[in-house]
Amino acid sequence: MPRAVVTGGAGFIGSHLCRALVRRGFDVVAVDNLLTGRRSNLDDLLRDGRVELVEQDVSAGLRVDG
Structure with missing residues (x-):
């Protein structure tokens, strides 16, 4: 299955x-530092396991396996 960040x-x-x-x-894989974004915007997708949320500031660098 293809993967998107x-x-x-x-x-x-x-x-x-x-x-x-x-x-x-x-x-x-959704990457967000949650300064302006909200976890609740993804609640249904997170609950179903269709999206993984990584709470991180991308300006600090990011490593995603796969």
Whole structure:
């Protein structure tokens, strides 16, 4: 299965992008520092295990396996 990384994934636009990617069959890793984004924007996807949320500032670097 293809994998996508979405920076700002818990924000308004990022969470919609995560949903669109899941519908298209992607495993999604959402990266967000939650300064302006909200975990609640992804609650349903996180509960179902369709999205993994990494709480991190991408300016500090990021390593994603796979």
